[in-house]
Amino acid sequence: MTTKSTASPTPAGPFAIEAEGLVKTFGGEVRALDGVSFGVERGTVLGLLGPNGAGKTTAVRVLTTTLAPDQGRARVNGFDVVGQAQQVRESIGLAGQYAAVDENLTGRENLRMIGQLLHLSRRDAGRVADELLERFALTEAADRPSKTYSGGMRRRLDIAAALVHRPPVLFLDEPTTGLDPNSRNAVWSLIEQLVAGGTTVLLTTQYLEEADRLADRIVVVDRGTVIAEGTASELKAELGETVLDLGFADPVTAERAAAVLAGHWPGPPTAEGTLVELNVTSGPSQVMLALRVLDEAGLAPGTMTLREPSLDDVFLNLTGHRTFADEELEEAR
């Protein structure tokens, strides 16, 4: 089975999504996008990774034609998002942040409505709705108003609604935010199946783990600009494989420990409160080194943990600030 779509892509170029220097300002002050450029190759997944207010949702809105950029250009499936908005809309599916389904309608009615709005015949709209309900494990709940659905079911219905016209390009804005681990896994495996079928996916996320599992390439955005780009392993290599956290009795001791360790480390350790954080590539041997250095200086840590780097670490490393500092910009609009 081929993934035929309603809008045939223009043959030129390997990119399903191209953004060039996108700028979007709100109220003349907040630069939600400040010159964002990236490309997504056909049949691949791009993870747009960043904290709240980084500009992820604004980027999705520009690429899905719901918001016009102030500057810059973008093409989706070969069509310009401003000049050829209609063709772009025929090429894309969008599942936004809020699980945008009509709560008063049943799952079946929601999907049928989307089919009819896409100008399928009543029969086809009904048939497509039934198929999607079955494939998204919603058949049993199909005739219940969607307000009775769990968060995971609603999210599945939302993604199903984005697939009615088999779009070659799918936008997922934080597809698993607020879901429990089981529902999150179900959504992840759905996305993987879609990608295996040839769909190009742009997904925004706040979770490194999610980008790591699903994305072929990751673009890290912060305050409207791209601050890093690469595969998950490239980003991690840049960051170090693991993070060593050393806890001390008080901030002054922590500062001293960080200073002592600095001379022995390729990347500078960061001290925050009573915690010293080190990016390490070979865990155990560097733990021993750290302890030896600290022992010689007469500083004994109270706690010690080795862990995977989090999005917060990526940010601290790339920008020098933590993600929560950006929450004041949340949903800038």
Added chain:
Amino acid sequence: MTTATNVLPEPATPVRRSKLAGAVGDALVLTERNLIGYVRIPEALFFSTVQPIMFVLLFRYVFGGAIATPGMSYVDYLMPGIFVQTVMFGAVGTSIGLAEDLHKGLIERFRSLPMASSAVLAGRTTADLVRNVFVMVLISAVGFLVGFRVHTNVLAFLAAIGLMLLFAYALSWGFSIIGLSAPNSETAQLMSFPLLFPLVFASTAFVPAATMPSWLRPFAEHQPVSVVVNAVRALTQGGPTARWVVPALLWSVGLLVVLMPLAVRRYRRAI
């Protein structure tokens, strides 16, 4: 959900339609969707008719005795005002509904679909028109129960109902602009009332303008609500009809012609 290839539905070819037929079709799909919402939450519809019924009873039996109306009984004077007030307050529902759609992300989804950009507003306002037909029938019944009588003929009464539905439809487009501009549905409701109250109460809907202070009288006599109410009175109670019906039609059509494109423009910029 077992193999990679069967997540997507089997392909279906969209039916080719002209741009206009497509836009009308989209609007009808969304009208149906909004009407299903009304049917699924009958409480909302029920309570939206309780308030006008209370107004009928309040003015008919509490305030009415103190209000002198030349040439007709107070209940005959009152009911045209109640009808117009009811459809106007009903138009607030348009702004609330759209504010909800906007903040639940539904409008973002609709905007990302290759559908007519007028359809969401047309679907909402048309559903509200249908709701108004239902409300009119109910309030008429209540009016007849408390002594309201049509002193002309059935056709003139139906013309009066039609005129009010047209006026309400035009207002719905105006209130949709408020709905698309409000930060949430509660605020949409609050934002609507400062506009509604002067129009509904500084009018000839419930009392003759003659008793109002001289600075208020010109406004109360000539603003669109009074014009429509007076037209409905002429159509149901007799008297020179063209004097009020023509300006009432002009107001309704004029508001529609101005508000429709403004609302669509606001819709294109919403989110």
